[in-house]
Amino acid sequence: MHATNIAPEPAAQGTDAPVDPRPRVIRASSALADRIFRGGSRLTGLLVFSIMGAIGLFLALRATEALRAVGLDFLTTAEWQPDVHRFGIAAVLTGTVLIALVAVSVSVPLATGTALFISEIAPTWLRQWLVSLVDLMAAVPSVVYGLWGLVFLEGSVIGLARWLATWFGWIPIFRVEGADPTDPLASASVFTASAFVAGLTVALMVAPIQCSVMREAFSQAPAGEREGAYALGATRWGMISSVVLPFGRGGMIGGTMLGLGRALGETIAVYMVISQVFEIQWHILRVGTNSVSSLIALRYGDASGFGLSALMAAGLALFVITLVVNFTASTIANRSRSGAQSEV
Amino acid sequence: MAIETKHQFGEHEREPVAVRPKVSTQIDVVPSVRPATGGGTVLPRELGPVPPRRQLGGVHRDELFNLLGAASTGLCVTILLFAWLAPFSGLIGFVVVAYVVFLAAYALLTALSADGPTVRDRIWTTVLWSAAAALFLGLFHVVGFTIWRGLPAMWHLNFFTEDLTTAGPLDPLSKGGVLHAVVGTLEMMTISLLITIPLGLACAVYLTQVGGRGSTLVRTIVEAMTALPSIVAGLFIYATLILILGFPQSGFAAATALSVMMLPIVIRAADVVLRLVPGGLREAAEALGAPRWRTVWYVVLPTARSGLVTSVILGAARGIGETSPVLLTAGYTTYLNANPIDGNQVSLPLLTFMLVRSGQPAYIQRGFGAAALLMAIVLALFVLARIFAGRAPGRVTARQARRLARQSARDEERMRRGGRYGLPGPAPGRDQQPDQQSVHLGDLP
Incomplete structure (x- = not known):
């Protein structure tokens, strides 16, 4: 039980008694059970803190060993031969970022449109179903998306990739060398296992997550402002563009970044789809790319002690990037009107 | 539209205490109202036939x-x-x-x-x-x-009851199954939930209910760790538990890696749910003199129960479908190994990955079957989460409400008798008026 000890107040008997300006000192002395509870939960917090801190510290320490060996070459080398001290993340990081960018640029328009559709346009009876469906899709394991990407998308994306390469080949990242669009007998395998295929796979994987966060933000746009827009004669799109979108901007940015973080760190869906090359590959439609997590999945087994710390350095670089993305997202989302409530 | 109500005060009635002056809040939109000679309510004039309603929704x-x-x-x-x-x-x-x-x-x-x-x-x-x-x-x-x-593989009952020891790449689907992966998945999830639930919920309670100087730091690092790519969590366990401590690749190691990945997710979700508990409830409990642990145990946690269950289940759904930490830490087997401590194990997503990567058509079909089974498990978890999450914090089912009412009645009875926490024995004179205690506020004069 609480026993609250209150410092004795100065006896205020007369009206002209001196009043002590200092606030009362309130001390709470807890019972034994309560002290055990507080101590126990602090201990848990400390335990979680030390586990998480140990992971970060261990990663950083092991990574330093590898980083010290190659220095700044770590950022510019494309090869991965840690046993002869020639390794770097130039290739894998380029691949990771390209895959994530493809994923985000495909998924964000789809996710935003779907989120707006669910929160503004869908009939009421459909809405609850769609909300549950999106949340369910966000929980589908990534290996399922990888399976789909490997068995279905690899084959059927060739047409789209060839179309893009033919008509948009003048944009550098869409250019595919070694593919002649006018030759109908040319091998199509140059268009498979590319960053584009992996990006599309990951796009479908992260779109439900983004959609869920954005819908949450859109649906919280205040009814008064919506009705105000309608009262001023706005159409539904007028209302959406002048009330819902500005209100939900934080949620949109937060959701986009959340999806970007997931896309950067995704392992298995990417690993199943791509064919790994250790060179900087800018052309997203062309076969062969790489990612940091695929590199770890490929090389962990035969890594020596030093090779493992090189992998840890790559993992640490990925972690730092994801961390920056996540913190940027939460900072932007928390500053906006809608984003304060939206979370993973 | 103003419906005027006018009172006519006869001579026999006493003077009204205060005559409300005619204020301009009443807008006279109906000028041709009959003069109020007889008193009573005056209805507005008929406005003619009602025009057809405009169609606002639907498609023209x-x-x-x-x-x-x-x-x-x-x-x-x-x-x-x-x-x-x-x-x-x-x-x-x-x-x-x-x-x-x-x-x-x-x-x-x-x-x-x-x-x-x-x-x-x-x-x-x-x-x-x-x-x-x-x-x-x-x-x-x-x-x-x-x-x-995946249906062709799942069509055979042996898919659920056998492992892959005897089924080679060329064997038909009527031979061999994924029982070893199902057992592995269930054991890994059990172990990682045994680690995650107490640690995660206790940490969330610490963050929201105890707080203090350290809690901001803990919250920040937990938030940062949600960004940890799952393969890096696997790599950490592989480097520490397996390579440094010499633990074999096993289901337990995989469960540890999954816990490392799930823990921040569960803590964050539970933290959000616990913050939604109305402050008034906690303050009421504390005002009644409950110590903090009783407030948490009897008020905060039951109020947030459905949300906490949801956060755990969503964390579990993330963990059960995760492949890469298991790939690094569990090894891979084709036989049933029910011992999570010793020997390699395999989970459903890892099995799917391995089977599909083998490139054999029959194995790929089995891989699709394993993926479909995995999705069924995730769907089941999700339905469970929906059932629990259907209610907002503090809402109780009819059965819970009845139970709470019974408990409350027992408490009242106990206090009337003067029990352990009640008043020190019945006061003299109270026996004569036992109804005195149950007087409602509305009955007071």
């Missing part, structure tokens, strides 16, 4: 025809383009061009009868419809494709 007929016309325009123009006029080819190009032509035609048709904002509204509504349709089509295709390809 001309809008429908516009849509149909634009769709056929898009289709025809694209067929013309692809077949006769230009050297276009390919299904994707066809769809893109047809869609663009459709949108342009629809804008044109709408612009014939409506103004700019309306045209923009219609176009954007169509675009949003198609975005949602495209996304759901894609997602359904992912799920449906996997289930469809």
Whole structure:
């Protein structure tokens, strides 16, 4: 039980008694059970803190060993031969970022449109179903998306990739060398296992997550402002563009970044789809790319002690990037009107 | 619309205490009201026949025809383009061009009868419809494709009752199954939930209910760790538990890696849920003199129970489908190994990955079956989460409400008798008026 000890107040008997300006000192002395509870939960917090801190510290320490060996070459080398001290993340990081960018640029328009559709346009009876469906899709394991990407998308994306390469080949990242669009007998395998295929796979994987966060933000746009827009004669799109979108901007940015973080760190869906090359590959439609997590999945087994710390350095670089993305997202989302409530 | 109510005070009635002055809040919209000679309520004049209601929702007929016309325009123009006029080819190009032509035609048709904002509204509504349709089509295709390809494998009962020891790559689907992976998945999830639930919930309680100087630091690092890529969590366990401590690759190691990955997710979700518990409830408990642990145990946790269950289940759904930490830490087997401490184990996602990577057609089919089974488990978890999450914090079912009422009645009875926490024995004179205690506020004079 609480026993609250209150410092004795100065006896205020007369009206002209001196009043002590200092606030009362309130001390709470807890019972034994309560002290055990507080101590126990602090201990848990400390335990979680030390586990998480140990992971970060261990990663950083092991990574330093590898980083010290190659220095700044770590950022510019494309090869991965840690046993002869020639390794770097130039290739894998380029691949990771390209895959994530493809994923985000495909998924964000789809996710935003779907989120707006669910929160503004869908009939009421459909809405609850769609909300549950999106949340369910966000929980589908990534290996399922990888399976789909490997068995279905690899084959059927060739047409789209060839179309893009033919008509948009003048944009550098869409250019595919070694593919002649006018030759109908040319091998199509140059268009498979590319960053584009992996990006599309990951796009479908992260779109439900983004959609869920954005819908949450859109649906919280205040009814008064919506009705105000309608009262001023706005159409539904007028209302959406002048009330819902500005209100939900934080949620949109937060959701986009959340999806970007997931896309950067995704392992298995990417690993199943791509064919790994250790060179900087800018052309997203062309076969062969790489990612940091695929590199770890490929090389962990035969890594020596030093090779493992090189992998840890790559993992640490990925972690730092994801961390920056996540913190940027939460900072932007928390500053906006809608984003304060939206979370993973 | 003002319905005036006028009172006429007769001579026999006493003077009204205060006559409300005629204020201008009453707007006289009906000027031709009969003069209030007889008193009583004066109804407004009949306003004539009610005009038909405007239709606000739904699709107008001309809008429908516009849509149909634009769709056929898009289709025809694209067929013309692809077949006769230009050297276009390919299904994707066809769809893109047809869609663009459709949108342009629809804008044109709408612009014939409506103004700019309306045209923009219609176009954007169509675009949003198609975005949602495209996304759901894609997602359904992912799920449906996997289930469809997995059905042949799941059709055989031995898929659920045997392991892959005897089934070679060329054996038919009527031989061998994925029992070893199901057992592995269940054991890994049990172990990681045994680690995650107490640690995660206790840490969330610490963050929200105890707080203090350290809690901000803990919250920050937990938030940072949600960004940890799952393969890095696996790599950490592989480097420490397996390589440094010499633990074998096993289900336990995989469960540890999964816990490292799930813990921040569960803590964050539980933290959010616990913060939603109304402060008034906690303050009421503390005002009644409950120590902090009793407040948490009897008020905060029961209030947030459904949300906490949801956060744990969502964390479990993330963990159960995760492949990469298991790939690094569990090893891979084709035989049933029920011992999570010793020997390699395999989980459903890892088995799917390995089977599909082998490239053998029969194995790929089994891989699809394993993926479909995994999705079924995730779906079951999700339905569970929905059932628990259906209620907001503090809402109770009818059964819980009855139980709470019974408990409350028992408490009242105990306090009346003067029990352990009640008053020190019945006061003299109270026995004569036992009803005194249950006087409601409304009954007081």
